[in-house]
Amino acid sequence: MPAHEQPASYRSHKRRRIWAGYLFILPSILGIIIFTLAPLIYSFYLSFTNWTVLAPKKWIGFANYEKIFTNDYFFYKSLKVTAYYSLGSVVAIVVICFIIAMLLNSAKRAKAFFRAAFYLPTVIPVLAGSICWIWMFNVDFGIINYALSFVGIDKQYWVGAPDSVIPSLILIAVWGAGNVIVIFMAGMQDVPRHLLEAVEIDGGGWWRKLRSVTIPLVSPVIFYNVILAFINSLTAFTQTYVLGRNGGGPNDSALFYSFLIYREAFKYQNMGYACALAMVLFVIVGFFTYLLFKLSSRWVHYEGGGK
């Protein structure tokens, strides 16, 4: 039956459905427009000004961007620090949580207890967790150096020295990544037993099972966790805010990009410059997210072909 001959009740029902659909998602669409798109556009505009809150704002063209790329030591420093932390924490979190999830899934006893134990630090506020770890990392009084002295390891500076601060922060990040373990566990439960048994019958060991069955089948979940850990690593702020007297760790060795933006905007009141920094981060995140998705088609297998 051609569309224009449809009965009136059907057409009005269809119209009502479209209205209803939009009404239901309206708050979230408005939210995206007001709290994401508008700020992005506004930030783009402000990045071409020298606004400092106190002085009137003036259009200065590309001067902010020029300064970022040619004359800002801290920009390059924080880019390096953030890249190091980001890469390190993503790899460490995904690999270690994958291993823990495998151990947990093959455990027969106390599974629920262990899962709770691994998840608990995730709900502990980052501020509280960081304060505690900094205290445990203390060079002279810390429990960690004390424990290591039993196995003959000398005192380490941990978060107190530029060389070791990022690995120490990665350790804290793994501690707080119990949600990744739980997501992996759920994904691994969907791996069909008969496939693993088939490998066993062929005489394959655990490595063969892992490489040929578990990893390919769980690859969408691995990908999801990589993305999650990547975005989380860029959002990390509190752990560097509490490091050192003014934050950012010793000699700005833990100067996360988020902290750099915060410092420019809220300590130095350089709003225009901070917006330019944020726009640069936006482009960088966009590029790497695109790259991750692009590369994912090579190693992520979705069941039944397409996504």
Place this chain on the structure above:
Amino acid sequence: MMNYRVRGQLVNLFFLSLLAFFFIFPIYWILRSSLLDFGEIMDYPPILFPEAFRWENYAEVLNRVDFLLYIGNTFIIIVPVLIGVGLTSSLAAFGFARIEFPLKNMWFSLVIMTILLPSIVTLVPTYIGWAKLGLTDTFLPLILPAFFGGGAFNIFLLRQFLLTIPRDLDESAVMDGAGFFTIYSRIILPLIRPALVAVLLFTFVGVWNDFLNQLVYLNDQDMYTVALGLSTLRSSLTSPMHLIMAGTMIMVIPATIIFLFGQRYFTEGIATTGIKG
């Protein structure tokens, strides 16, 4: 000789216990440190188990920092945020999972893409917007966004959950002439309860754990949250370590209680997001 499988289980259990110890220990260490006195906490080798539990540390830290007021403030933020998130994220999830309308997939992709955007990118312009409205140093910048979608992650979680529920019930309601809102409130809301509880628990912990937004928007000490109170306590040069640890414990306890009671919702909720993404 021990059976191969039993030995495997024991090795497995051994490693799990070791790892679990590593995950739990820091929390014990906060508790332990909060119960020592000024001198004991600087002892080396460290005291592994306090001899006398100095609960009075907690009274002392409450004297220095008005944590009770800050807990109240935090709840003034949390309660409306929970209402806003519960309402608008379930509305959107229902729209995306159950109603057909043009451009639906485009809007849904847009929602999901906001998950990929680190919040720090929009923090400064958003702050300026609130400042222009004269609303910084109020709770509004921390509350109002919850009423606009309530977070892409929550919409995603609820929608995933809804997709696993057969449509028979709402279809029979349509036959009976029920409107979409009736279906949402009478049929869908009760059905998605476990997922909604998970969303609300995540949201509670999210606000309780938030630091950056509260730091940026709240400057007046009377408006401080627990996180800001703890941060101030720690950065004050006169704060002794055992009191900082008592303050830290005050921030850890509610999160832990929420987790222990809602454990099932946490783990099932988080698992829902990971599968069939």
